[in-house]
Amino acid sequence: MLPLPTAQNTPVTNPSASRVSVVVIGYNDAAHVADAVRSALAQGPVVHEVIAVDDCSTDGSADVLTSLAAADRRVRVIRRETNSGGCGTPRNDGIDAAAAPYVMFLDSDDVLPSGAADALLAASLRHDAEVASGLCVRRELPSGREVPWQPELYTKARLVARPELRTRLVHDTLCVNKLYRTAFLREHGIRFPEGRFIYEDFVFTARVLAAAPRIALVPDTVYVWHVRRAAAKLSISLDRAGIANWQARMEAHRQSVEILRDSRGTGGKRLARAARAKFVDHGLRMYTRELTARGKEYQREWWALTRAYLATFDAADLDAAPAPGRVIARVVLASEEPRDLTRLKQVAARPARLAPPYPTASDATPVWAADLPQVTLEHLLVRPMRLLPVAVDGALRPGAGGTRLTLRLRELYGRVADAGPATVDVELVHRQSGRPGLRRTAAFGAERPGETWVATVLLDLGSLDDGVWDVRLRLHFDDGTTRDTTAHAVAGPGLLRRTVVPSRRRGVLLVQPYATQAGNLSVRLAPGVRGVAGVAKRRLTRLTRSLRGSGSR
Structure with a gap:
């Protein structure tokens, strides 16, 4: 079982008040559903019951849930006789079955962090709120890198008396990072779309907001959304090929x-x-x-x-x-x-x-x-210079004496020339951990006055750890303004290809500049023969998944 993060500043509720039903839904997810249920049980006495709705699985999920129910009387298993085709129907089954005054939702491949239910329930009770909502983090697996979802909403604890007073609530369409008063859902007939309906969260959340609840927001991490991009069967949110x-x-x-x-x-x-x-x-x-x-x-x-x-x-x-x-x-x-x-x-x-x-x-x-x-x-x-969509092209050329990064800044309707390009800070950030690596600064020189400016940086990539490093830039201008941006990966002869270069630290280093989905310049580093084999394996995995996805459509 993966380690669970701990909710920060978790309030303590009355331990005798078991007020929350956690609805866990799953289909053919025997490998993960036990972790999900256990994370709900680990919330402690605040959880009255864990309602596990099995959507007619055929992979042994039912046996896993039966064992969990035998070990803890709070686990109630509902096994559907036919597969619903989506997430909405099993969640509705959970709403109908819930015996506690509050209800939460959890997907079988995700987990609740310690203290999540306590934090949400305490906020709801404190403010007499029909809904309490907290921070969700997307955890990339297997790397473990975490990215917060809609963090702007959860910078501090607050009460939103009516949803229209904070319209940014429409950005958080998830249903799983929230606690709902059960009676509120039933009184307003708030349910998920039935059957095969993708993005059912969108409709459910709209129905919640339309009912004008009081909403308590908490800065605690209350949900961990597991993102498995290498899974044989991609989740709905990742399977966008068709x-x-x-x-x-x-x-x-x-x-x-x-x-x-x-x-x-x-x-x-x-x-x-x-x-x-x-x-x-x-x-x-x-x-x-x-x-x-x-x-x-x-x-x-x-x-x-x-x-x-x-x-x-x-x-x-x-x-x-x-x-x-x-x-x-x-x-x-x-x-x-x-x-x-x-x-x-x-x-x-x-x-x-x-x-x-x-x-x-x-x-x-x-x-x-x-x-x-x-x-x-x-x-x-x-528009302020710090917000302008300035274009910077980046070309990375690995070599025995170091890796040369050439950055070319382009004019934009006279705004760049007026600001006066001065210098650029180049920082390589490890994608999995978010850890910054080496940092260099270079001066811009006019390549074609009033049209383009060029800066060149020499990078010692051998000083960095293995993995993918994203290139991030901060542009400085003579007028005192700055602009944080990325470099567009330039394709051309000798660019965006794998190169093996000597490294004092590693002996040899495999350097692979490439363009991300958005066209940003990044670089993948791997040492020696093992690195070459690892890169080849990952490429084969991506190709196999791509072919499988194309065949299914």
């Missing part, structure tokens, strides 16, 4: 917006607009980053479906979204066929980059393209 996934996401979002818009009062309309802006900033950008990796047929279908859905948005919906997603949406709406996919992918990156060309309309207004003058970019003329 167009059906995008269709399901749009349908779930469409229903969510309707639910919010039709709720009582003006608050629902504010939440609906926020939900549409979130779709543009999150979902649209995420899938746009992946378009160049899809086939032509997928790209055409995705473009047509997305264009039709965005046509239902009001202009104010797009205006409410941050600039990168808004620009992508307007390009899609303005063109009947897919176009500029590589350039759009860079805009969709985080942070965003706008690659050339940089055309203008007849009145000197910046525009996306000469043949799309209706997609204007006038915000680039007034």
Whole structure:
């Protein structure tokens, strides 16, 4: 069993008050479901029962749950006679069966950290809140790297008296990092969509917000979402290779917006607009980053479906979204066929980059393209330098004397030249641990005055540990402003290929510069023969998974 993180500043509730039902759902997950159930039981006396809903598994999950129920009387097992095809129906079974005044949800391949139920229940009781919500972390396996989900919502404990007072709540569409008053769900008829419905959390969360609950937010980590990218069967959120996934996401979002818009009062309309802006900033950008990796047929279908859905948005919906997603949406709406996919992918990156060309309309207004003058970019003329989508190209050339990183900063409608490029801080960050490695600073020199500036850095990669290192940049300008960004990985002769170089520390070192899904420059390091074998094995695993995913569609 994996070690569980501990909730910070966990409040202590009355140990005699067993007030929480934890609903654990699973299908053919015998390898992980015991860890999930045990993490719920480990919450202590606050948990009245763990309702394990087995969605007609065929892999021995039922036997695992039977053993757990025999060992702890708090475990109740519900075995469905037919598979529901989704997550919503078994969760609804759990709501119906819950005997405690509060209910939580847990997926069979995830875990609750110690103290999670106590932290949520204490917040709910303190504020008389129908819902309590805390921080979820995405734990990448097998590395163990953790990334917080929507951390902006959980910087401190607070009460949200009505959802429309904090519209960012629509960004946290998860149901699993929350505790709900059972009577509240039943009184308002709040349930998950039944059957095969992907992204059922979207609709459920919209129904919760539409019922206008008091919501207590806590900064504690209350849920660990396990991300297994190398699994034989990818989770719904990771299995995006087919167009059906995008269709399901749009349908779930469409229903969510309707639910919010039709709720009582003006608050629902504010939440609906926020939900549409979130779709543009999150979902649209995420899938746009992946378009160049899809086939032509997928790209055409995705473009047509997305264009039709965005046509239902009001202009104010797009205006409410941050600039990168808004620009992508307007390009899609303005063109009947897919176009500029590589350039759009860079805009969709985080942070965003706008690659050339940089055309203008007849009145000197910046525009996306000469043949799309209706997609204007006038915000680039007034946006603070620290937020501009400046484009930096990066070329990494390993060699015996060190690895040379060449960075090329491009002009952006006169803003870069006006600010005056001065220096760049280059930092390599270990992707799995988030640990910073070496850091170097170099000065920019004008390559073509008013057009491009170049900085060159020599890196001793042999001083770094094995694994993937992301290249992060901080640009400094003469006017005192800075901009944190990444480098776009340049492809060309001798670039983005594996190279073995001598290393004083390792003997030899395998260096592989590559472009991430978003086109960012990263580098994979591995020592000697063992490193070569490990890289080859990982490539074979990815290729096998890709072929399996393509065959299933």
